[in-house]
Amino acid sequence: MFFVLLHIVFSSFFVLCVRWSQVRKDDVITIGALNYIVAGVAITAFFLSTEQMPFTANSLMTGTMGGVFYFVAFFFLIITTSWKGAANTTVVSRLSILVPVLCGIVFWHERPSILQAVGILLACASLTLVARRAARLEGSKPPPYALLLLAMFFLMGGCCRLSLEMFKHLCQPNERPTFILLTFGLSGLASVVLLALRRRMPTNREFAAGIALGLANLSQTYFILTALKSLPGFVVFPMTAAGSLLFTTMVAMFFLDERLSRLSIAGLTIAVCSLSLLHPVVGPQPGASSSGSAHRALPGYNEPPIVADPPNVLVTSSNTPTMSPFPAD
Template sequence: MIYLILAVLCSASMAVALRLSEEYSSNKYAILTGNYVTCTVVAFLMLPEKQIIPTAKFLMTVSAGDPGLKAAMMTAMAAGILNGIFFLGSLLFLQYSIRKNGAVLSSAFAKLGIMLPVAASILFLNERPTVLQTAGMALVVAAILVINLEKGKGGASAKMALLVLFLFSGAGDGMSKVFEHIGERRFDALFLFYTFLTALILCLIPMLCEVFREKKRLKAVDFISGIFVGIPNYFSTSLLLAAVTRLPAYLAYPCFSVGTILIVCFVSVLVLKDKMTKRQVYGCGMILLALVLLNL
């Protein structure tokens, strides 16, 4: 349970750090690059043998009694690369959505992404939801309608950002579940390394384009902000993986999601003085209830 509590705290810290970074830096790609550089370095330091590719020399040295080592490493690498694509997409849209919709709603929709793996398990793994889980999925749809039918600032682009954030976050959650089934626990660190390395490489492309095309200068504060985002980003992911191996998924994932939303709500409204409309309050309340019902 301690891993789950720490994962919740790190996840909430990342959302708050992104919210605060908007006040000190306007170069979003530099912030993300600093974030992923930090995550990649930490992930490499966490590798037990500092081996990132299955070289022939390495395999001859350690895999004499383990013929499946190369396949397990390749699986972790492939899953990490795909997960990195989803990670970058979800963080880009989280950052954009925080600017448009605030930290509370953005974090709520990001955590609602767990509904996608639930739906996939029903369609492809022949799992059958309970009556309460079905009610939870219906409540999710209702909550999205309540929030998105509101007229106010942000317009269509802000509402679309919430939807795309939901999809990318759900895909990222789904990849973690996939790796739980096809991967080996000893390669969790390698999976995370390739997740963040892929996101870093992809993030460098728009950052360099912005620097040369728009003549934006890179400032130290941009990368410092990225470091403060990256540290909780890495540990929230790794601690959640550790929690899932020790706790049932139906307990770990909803507690992680609901706990993060509650902390972000508390900090954003009481400390950062963010404002919420009545519809947003009702929608967030429905979201919290839906997350609970989905996993009862």
């Protein structure tokens, strides 16, 4: 649970930093590209300083998937948020938790209890209620193909989280640095190409925001991978989505002077209820599948304790997330 809380804090910081940049009229596309580049450089530096970084075909596959989907989802985010009235993209990103949750239940036989299933539904309901107010604030009608692009954004955001769920079940915990290296290395290279094509030098403020986002994105990704090591995806993904929604909104309300509508208050109340229901049950659950049990089935594999995780991966303390919008929730 400690790593779930850390993920919520860093993914929420990511969202708040993006909002702050938008308020200041900074170029969010440039900041998002810098975010991936900074995260890629940081994890590459760690990779080069490490004598041994274990990897398998599965970690290479899931890491490559993560890098591709992170960048593609970021592109869909840019397209959809360029429309006036496309504030629904935020809730679509958070609701994409359904993709890894359903895949975990169908393919890896994760079995939520009845109360946890209710918690998943409540988490989705809370996100929808909060989104309704955002949609009314924009008010403009999106283009005819908006639904298709929002559907693709939902799919790409879900696939970002699905790559994390696949890593949990297919790879060993000590392969996390390899997964993160490929995820942010590939998305960082794609971002370099994007900035080169745009031929626009970032401002000092955009550089600072990009560095902050990159380190937060890297950290939140590491924390959610660590959380998935001991908790099932149907607990981690809804809990982080609802928790980051609650945390982000409370910070924005107290420090950014944002006011809440009745729908927003109702949504946050439901989010709190969902978090209490999603709290993991102590002890094994019938039919549940976890990375620990899967790894212990491998010959000669001894699961390392959490304290053995390489601390330098955290860089400053990695997300997305969710630019994690996805990676970030």
